[in-house]
Structure formats: C-alpha cells, structure tokens
Amino acid sequence: MEYEYLQLLHITKKFPGVTALDDVSVSVRQGEIHALVGENGAGKSTLMNILGGNLQPDQGEIRLDGQSVRITSPIDAFQKGIGFVHQESNLLENLSVYENVFLGRERVGALGRTRRREMCQEILSSSQRLGYALEPEKPVSELNLAQRQSVEITRALLGKPRILILDEPTAALAEDEVERLFKIVRGLRQEGVSILYISHRLDEIIELADRVTVLKDGKLAGVLEREELDKDKLVRMMVGRVIQDIYPDRSQVQPGRELLKVDQLTIPGRLDQVSFTLRAGEIVGLGGLEGQGQRTVARAVFGDLRFTQGQITVENAVLKSGGIAERIRGGVAYVTHDRRGEGLVPHQSIRKNGSLATLERLSNSIGWMREGRERREIQEHMDSLQIKASSMEQLASHLSGGNQQKVMLTRWLMIHPKVLIIDEPTKGIDIGARMSIYQIIHQLTQAGIGILMLTSDMVELIGLSDRTLIFYEGRIVRELARDEVTEERIMKAASGITEG
Amino acid sequence: MKQIEQIRRKFAAAPQLSSVLTICGLLILVFLSMCGYSESYRSTYNITNVLAQCAPLACVSLGQTLVIISGGIDLSVGSTISVCTAIAARLMGGDSPAQVALGVAVVFLFAAGVGLVNGLGVNYLKVPPMITTLCTSTILNGVALWILPVAGGKINAGFARFIYKKWDIISMPLVLLVLLFLATRHLLYHTRTGTGLYAIGRSRPIAQSMGVKTRAVSVRAYVLAGLCAGVTGLLLACRMRVGDPTCGSSYGMDSIASAVIGGTSLAGGSGLLSGTVAGAFLIGMLSNVMNILEINQFYQYVMKGSLLIAAMVIYSISGRLEVRRRAS
Numbered sequence: 001m002e003y004e005y006l007q008l009l010h011i012t013k014k015f016p017g018v019t020a021l022d023d024v025s026v027s028v029r030q031g032e033i034h035a036l037v038g039e040n041g042a043g044k045s046t047l048m049n050i051l052g053g054n055l056q057p058d059q060g061e062i063r064l065d066g067q068s069v070r071i072t073s074p075i076d077a078f079q080k081g082i083g084f085v086h087q088e089s090n091l092l093e094n095l096s097v098y099e100n101v102f103l104g105r106e107r108v109g110a111l112g113r114t115r116r117r118e119m120c121q122e123i124l125s126s127s128q129r130l131g132y133a134l135e136p137e138k139p140v141s142e143l144n145l146a147q148r149q150s151v152e153i154t155r156a157l158l159g160k161p162r163i164l165i166l167d168e169p170t171a172a173l174a175e176d177e178v179e180r181l182f183k184i185v186r187g188l189r190q191e192g193v194s195i196l197y198i199s200h201r202l203d204e205i206i207e208l209a210d211r212v213t214v215l216k217d218g219k220l221a222g223v224l225e226r227e228e229l230d231k232d233k234l235v236r237m238m239v240g241r242v243i244q245d246i247y248p249d250r251s252q253v254q255p256g257r258e259l260l261k262v263d264q265l266t267i268p269g270r271l272d273q274v275s276f277t278l279r280a281g282e283i284v285g286l287g288g289l290e291g292q293g294q295r296t297v298a299r300a301v302f303g304d305l306r307f308t309q310g311q312i313t314v315e316n317a318v319l320k321s322g323g324i325a326e327r328i329r330g331g332v333a334y335v336t337h338d339r340r341g342e343g344l345v346p347h348q349s350i351r352k353n354g355s356l357a358t359l360e361r362l363s364n365s366i367g368w369m370r371e372g373r374e375r376r377e378i379q380e381h382m383d384s385l386q387i388k389a390s391s392m393e394q395l396a397s398h399l400s401g402g403n404q405q406k407v408m409l410t411r412w413l414m415i416h417p418k419v420l421i422i423d424e425p426t427k428g429i430d431i432g433a434r435m436s437i438y439q440i441i442h443q444l445t446q447a448g449i450g451i452l453m454l455t456s457d458m459v460e461l462i463g464l465s466d467r468t469l470i471f472y473e474g475r476i477v478r479e480l481a482r483d484e485v486t487e488e489r490i491m492k493a494a495s496g497i498t499e500g
Numbered sequence: 501m502k503q504i505e506q507i508r509r510k511f512a513a514a515p516q517l518s519s520v521l522t523i524c525g526l527l528i529l530v531f532l533s534m535c536g537y538s539e540s541y542r543s544t545y546n547i548t549n550v551l552a553q554c555a556p557l558a559c560v561s562l563g564q565t566l567v568i569i570s571g572g573i574d575l576s577v578g579s580t581i582s583v584c585t586a587i588a589a590r591l592m593g594g595d596s597p598a599q600v601a602l603g604v605a606v607v608f609l610f611a612a613g614v615g616l617v618n619g620l621g622v623n624y625l626k627v628p629p630m631i632t633t634l635c636t637s638t639i640l641n642g643v644a645l646w647i648l649p650v651a652g653g654k655i656n657a658g659f660a661r662f663i664y665k666k667w668d669i670i671s672m673p674l675v676l677l678v679l680l681f682l683a684t685r686h687l688l689y690h691t692r693t694g695t696g697l698y699a700i701g702r703s704r705p706i707a708q709s710m711g712v713k714t715r716a717v718s719v720r721a722y723v724l725a726g727l728c729a730g731v732t733g734l735l736l737a738c739r740m741r742v743g744d745p746t747c748g749s750s751y752g753m754d755s756i757a758s759a760v761i762g763g764t765s766l767a768g769g770s771g772l773l774s775g776t777v778a779g780a781f782l783i784g785m786l787s788n789v790m791n792i793l794e795i796n797q798f799y800q801y802v803m804k805g806s807l808l809i810a811a812m813v814i815y816s817i818s819g820r821l822e823v824r825r826r827a828s
Contacts, residue, residue: 054709073708073709074708074709074710074711075708075709075710075711078711090706090709090710091706092698092699092702092703092706092707092710092769093702094698094701094702094769094770095695095698095699095702099695099698099699100710103695103696103699103707103710103711103712104707104710104711104712105711106692106695108691108692111686112690112691112692112693113686113690113691114690114691114692114694114695116690155710
C-alpha cells in the first residue's frame with residue numbers, strides 16, 4: 001500500500017498576473033484517500049485541472065506508475081485511468097443519463113446501432129452496487145445536484161480509473177447524501193483506487209482522509225499523515241495567519257436605519273416565505289448549500305425574477321415584481337458571481353465596463369456621452385479601489401481576477417447604491433486581492449451602504465457577516481448573530497437539521 | 501397500462517413530441533377542410549400530387565435539421581440543389597443507363613463535396629457556419645449559371661418517369677422520402693454520431709471533454725445536409741425534366757423554416773426529425789392550397805413568414821410554461 005502510484009513533481013503554473021502553482025509536488029499512494037486542502041485560490045483547482053488534462057503545467061513532471069506522462073486533454077486523462085468528478089456539473093442537459101454516462105464511448109452493435117438497453121442495464125447495476133438509484137433514461141435536466149453528481153461518478157467509474165479526483169464533492173450535498181458519498185469513496189479505496197479528494201471542509205477531511213496535502217497561496221505548505229491530523233494544525237497550515245488578520249474588525253459596527261426589508265417573499269418551488277431586513281452599514285451573509293434559494297432571493301431583490309407573493313421594500317418604498325432598471329434607479333446593485341458570463345464585457349475597456357450601469361446619467365439628452373465626466377468619475381473609483389491597470393482604456397479581459405472584481409464594483413458604485421448585493425465576492429481571487437476587497441466592503445459599510453453577501457466559502461461567511469442567514473430548501477432556517485456563528489452550527493442548519 | 505406509461509415517459513423525455521402532434525393536427529385540419537371545400541382536391545390524383553410535391557422540401561429539410569441540431573446552420577443547400585439540377589440536366593440527357601448512373605453519381609459526389617467544404621470551413625478554418633455557408637452558397641450560384649446559363653438541358657425521360665412513378669396514393673418521391681427519413685432517423689437516434697450531434701449542439705467544450713470527436717461529428721452533419729440537398733436536386737430535375745440554375749433558391753430558407761416549425765431549436769441541441777417532415781409538409785400543403793384557391797404568389801411569402809413567426813412564438817411560450825411547470 002506504500003507504492004506511490006501518482007507523482008506530481010515540481011509543478012509550476014502561471015496565469016496573467018498570478019502564479020497559481022509554484023513548485024508544488026504531491027504524491028499519491030495506491031489505494032489511499034488523499035485530501036488536498038487549501039483556501040480559495042490556494043491552487044487546488046489548478047492542480048487538479050492539470051491532472052485532469054484541462055491545463056498544461058508550465059514546468060514540472062507528472063508520473064503515473066513510475067512513467068513520465070503528458071496529459072494532453074480530459075479524454076487523454078480518462079484513458080490513462082484518471083477519473084474526474086467536477087465541482088460544477090459537467091453534463092449535457094439535453095441528453096439523458098445513459099447518454100451522458102456513455103458519451104464518447106457508447107456501446108455499439110451492428111450497423112453502428114447504439115445498444116441502449118445494454119448501456120442502461122450497465123448503469124443500473126453499477127449504481128445499485130454503489131447504493132443509489134439512477135434512472136438511466138431520464139433527462140439530466142430533471143435531476144437535482146446530488147443526482148447529477150452520481151451521474152458523474154458513474155461516468156468516471158466506467159473507465160475503471162486507478163485515480164479518482166473528487167473536486168468539492170460535498171458542496172451541494174445534504175448530510176445524508178454526504179454519508180452515502182463517503183461510503184462509496186471508502187468502497188473504492190478497498191478496490192485499490194486512489195482518491196484525490198479536494199475540499200475545504202476540514203471535519204470531512206479528518207473523518208475521511210489517509211493523508212492530507214496542504215496548499216497555501218500556490219505553494220506546498222506540508223503533508224500530514226492520518227495520525228497527525230488535527231483541525232487546528234490544518235487551519236494554521238492553510239491560512240498561515242489568524243483569521244483576524246484577513247478580515248476587517250467589525251465587532252464595533254453599529255448598524256443604522258433599515259434599508260431593505262424582504263417580507264414573506266414566496267416563489268412557488270423556489271422560495272418559501274423568506275423574510276429579513278438589512279440595515280445601513282450592515283453586512284448580512286446568506287449561506288447554506290448551493291442552490292437552496294440564496295441566489296433566488298438576491299435575484300428577486302435585484303428585480304431579475306418575478307414574484308407574486310410577498311413584498312420587497314427599499315427605504316420604505318415598495319418595489320414592483322420585476323424590472324432591473326427600476327431597481328438601479330432605486331439604489332439596488334448586484335455584483336454577479338459569474339464575472340465572465342454576465343458581469344464584464346471582456347473586450348471592452350475598464351472605462352466602458354465601469355460606466356455600463358450609469359449610461360443614462362453620463363449622457364446628455366440626445367444620448368451623447370459626457371466623456372469628460374465619465375473619465376473623471378471612473379478615475380476616482382480606480383484610485384479609491386486601487387485598480388492596477390495601465391490606464392482606464394485597458395481591456396477588462398487583460399486584468400487579474402481581483403482587478404476585474406474591482407471593475408465590477410466600480411460599475412455598481414457609480415450608481416451610488418444604498419443596497420449592494422455581492423454574490424461570491426472573492427471567487428477565483430488570490431489572497432492579497434481578497435484582503436483588499438474585504439477592506440473595500442468594510443469601508444463601504446462605513447459609508448452607510450447595506451451589503452447583502454452570498455458566499456459558498458464558509459470562512460468568508462463567518463469572517464465578514466454581521467448576521468448570517470442560513471437557507472435550506474428555499475427557506476431561512478436559522479439566523480446567527482456575529483457572536484454565535486460557528487462552522488458547525490452553519491453546517492447543521494444548512495443540512496436541514498434543527499437545533500434544540 | 502405499461503404501454504401508456506411508456507408513452508407518457510416518451511412525452512416527458514421529449515417535450516417537442518407534443519408540438520409535432522400539434523403540427524400533424526394542423527396538417528390534417530388543412531387537408532380535411534380542403535377536401536370539404538373542393539371536389540377536385542379530394543381526388544386520388546391530386547392527393548398523390550400534393551404528397552409528391554412536398555417530398556423535395558422534406559428531403560432537404562432532414563439534412564438541414566441535422567446541421568441545426570449540431571449547433572450550425574446551412575444556408576447553401578438551396579444553391580446546392582440548383583447546381584445539382586444543372587449537373588443532372590447536362591449529364592443525364594442520354595439514353596444509356598450508364599450515362600444516367602454516371603449523372604446520379606456525379607450529383608451525389610458534388611453534393612457531398614459541398615457539404616465537406618462547409619464542414620471543413622466551419623470546423624477547421626473556424627469560420628462561423630452562417631458565413632461559411634453563405635460564401636459557398638454565393639459561389640455555387642455562380643457555378644450553377646456557369647454550368648447552365650438558362651434553364652434547359654434534358655433528363656432521360658425513362659429515368660424521370662421512374663422517379664415519379666405512382667401507385668394509387670403512393671409515389672416514388674414519397675417512397676424515397678420515407679427511406680431517407682428512416683436512414684437519418686437511424687443515424688440521429690441510434691448511433692454515436694447522433695448522440696454526438698445533440699451533444700455538440702448543446703455545448704462543444706463539454707462534449708469535447710467527454711470524448712466526443714466534435715469536429716468529425718460536425719463535418720458529418722454538413723456532408724449529410726449536402727447529400728440530402730442532392731436528393732432534392734434530383735427529384736426537382738426529374739419533375740421539371742430540365743435543369744434550372746435558380747430553381748433551388750427558395751429551399752435554403754424553406755428548409756430552415758421547416759425545421760423550426762417542426763420544433764428544432766436554432767440554438768442547437770434539440771429537435772426531432774418527424775417534426776421537420778411535418779413542418780415541410782405544412783409549408784408545402786399551404787402553398788398548394790393557395791395555388792388551388794388562386795391566391796396571389798405574394799401572399800404565399802406572407803403566409804410562410806407568418807407561419808414561422810407563429811411557430812417561434814408558440815415554442816417560446818410553451819418553453820417558458822414548461823420551465824415554470826418544472827419549477828413548481
């Protein structure tokens with residue numbers, strides 16, 4: 001069992017503006033559960049994407065079974081016995097379960113006819129062996145996140161992998177689903193499969209892992225054997241500094257008047273009587289597992305979703321059901337989690353990206369832009385947010401993640417918001433830029449803006465929120481004040497367990 | 501009971517199926533009301549004719565549907581049809597069967613070649629499908645006029661009669677259409693290529709990461725679209741018994757319209773062949789009805805456009821209802 005089946009040696013990977021991995025070496029023994037931990041932006045995902053064939057390392061070597069290999073594509077990785085279960089579902093929604101599982105390696109008979117029945121049968125038997133029920137002919141679009149994950153696992157196991165990568169597999173799972181996943185993972189270890197398990201939930205890792213590699217800021221922070229595992233030790237290795245140093249001190253914050261009031265907001269099937277308030281200068285964190293309604297609330301407040309029941313009030317003015325333009329005029333802003341997809345216009349300059357939400361104010365009555373004013377205001381924000389760029393004409397796509405996020409903030413600060421919704425404020429951003437963004441958020445609250453924050457990073461949720469609302473199946477199941485919030489309480493509430 | 505459950509499942513798996521039924525219902529409605537209206541319409545002769553007339557559009561639309569499902573579009577099928585009739589009229593005038601066979605072979609080779617060029621342009625030169633096929637279409641318009649400056653040439657009469665042979669209500673074009681339908685159906689629903697077409701239509705990067713040979717699959721779709729256009733070209737040539745360098749011009753847009761009316765999404769990734777055939781028949785039948793009622797040609801275009809808009813609106817609404825139904 002001591003045989004090191006997979007060795008990643010001295011891997012270095014640079015992206016524009018950031019070194020994601022700096023001389024990182026990891027070795028995985030045959031038939032062990034090897035956890036890879038680190039904060040957001042520590043380089044876990046980059047490393048796994050290199051192993052999965054999505055990225056090529058700038059330097060370094062990968063050895064499989066003692067042989068030096070190059071993994072050129074995901075399908076190449078698959079053929080070399082590396083199975084990958086992605087964090088975000090990597091399935092085709094327009095196809096059925098069996099088509100997704102067998103895509104690219106369908107069983108075919110005479111005349112190239114695909115053997116549907118045989119494939120479905122195979123899925124049924126393998127999923128029964130693993131202890132869950134999949135309906136092979138159901139379209140993937142009808143499955144929930146946990147079921148989609150089972151589809152991905154079934155697909156990965158089909159290639160009889162020697163190594164299985166699980167990237168944040170429990171992010172979208174409730175507690176009983178997590179237990180089932182653990183059982184599957186342990187079963188695979190019995191069969192001699194090496195598991196690379198990426199997570200930032202330390203309790204899970206201590207329960208499951210045989211060995212842990214810790215990454216910090218793109219560098220190797222250390223390797224721990226099972227008997228050395230200890231939560232405090234892990235946290236120290238991961239963070240390298242105490243939490244107080246990263247997050248601004250908000251213990252003295254005194255929230256002001258009520259800015260936003262959400263009352264009995266209901267969207268059938270998605271939200272169930274959600275009520276909460278947000279006051280000036282306050283950060284309210286919306287937490288929970290993925291897809292439990294946090295984002296739906298944010299979108300409804302921002303006017304992107306229609307609702308028929310309930311009421312949203314901003315500074316005592318009742319808002320209509322739909323209409324983003326009206327929200328922007330009313331001082332509600334939403335910084336999206338999907339910077340590339342719905343945030344930035346990548347091939348436009350910082351200036352044009354920044355003024356996108358305020359075109360009306362920055363143009364005269366016949367629609368000509370007041371460019372002088374536009375430049376002046378953008379420059380002010382670039383200075384105060386410390387955006388690092390050669391000029392405001394630099395293209396957004398050429399900026400690092402942290403600076404892109406600041407351009408997004410610029411856009412929304414230009415409307416002089418009262419309520420600022422920030423969805424995943426530091427997704428894919430390195431630690432230095434994260435601290436700077438936390439500082440900005442802190443300063444904004446001091447200027448009297450109320451902030452609604454959505455995040456899947458639990459440390460961030462605890463570190464930044466003045467109040468934390470935990471969502472489960474479209475309801476707020478728990479509200480935690482700053483002095484009573486703990487990881488354990490959040491996890492329990494997020495899995496739908498009510499505390500006595 | 502088990503069968504009912506199976507049917508219910510099938511409907512749940514493919515929401516477009518209900519739209520296909522709607523169109524079929526519409527077809528029957530048009531047909532029955534015309535039968536009631538006109539004595540001559542009821543005649544076997546006319547019904548056979550109508551069916552045979554709809555077949556060419558249906559054939560080319562089948563190929564178009566494959567391309568659209570794969571996330572592309574082929575604007576060049578109309579010009580391909582024109583060139584095919586021109587080639588046929590040049591080569592298939594003689595009496596010897598060998599000459600006719602040669603003509604058929606050249607037509608299909610040419611049509612497949614056009615598809616191959618489109619496919620390679622889209623997948624290897626990375627030119628967007630709309631632009632690639634627009635370019636080949638423009639070039640082919642010139643080629644058609646070069647082969648046959650004005651409508652003319654000759655098609656072997658025996659061959660043309662064979663292609664338009666009729667037995668009561670069944671005609672050879674209809675038989676050919678059914679064969680082509682079964683072949684494309686097998687390809688789309690029961691082969692790896694078919695699953696691959698749906699996959700790349702939804703998301704090329706994901707399909708690629710799952711091991712689909714995206715470029716090869718996409719090229720195949722364009723080649724098949726070319727071949728289907730070749731079939732339509734031969735059918736038209738045999739109907740006219742001459743070649744016409746501009747006869748295909750309306751088929752490019754009409755084939756796209758048939759597919760869309762039949763429930764294929766222009767965004768790629770979804771669609772059914774049976775819907776396309778129904779859509780083609782609806783367009784063909786309504787044109788025929790308007791001819792019989794002696795309605796000006798002008799209104800036929802208006803009709804086609806309105807039909808397309810109506811289809812789009814209905815699908816967009818039913819799509820949104822579907823989303824809402826699933827949410828609740």
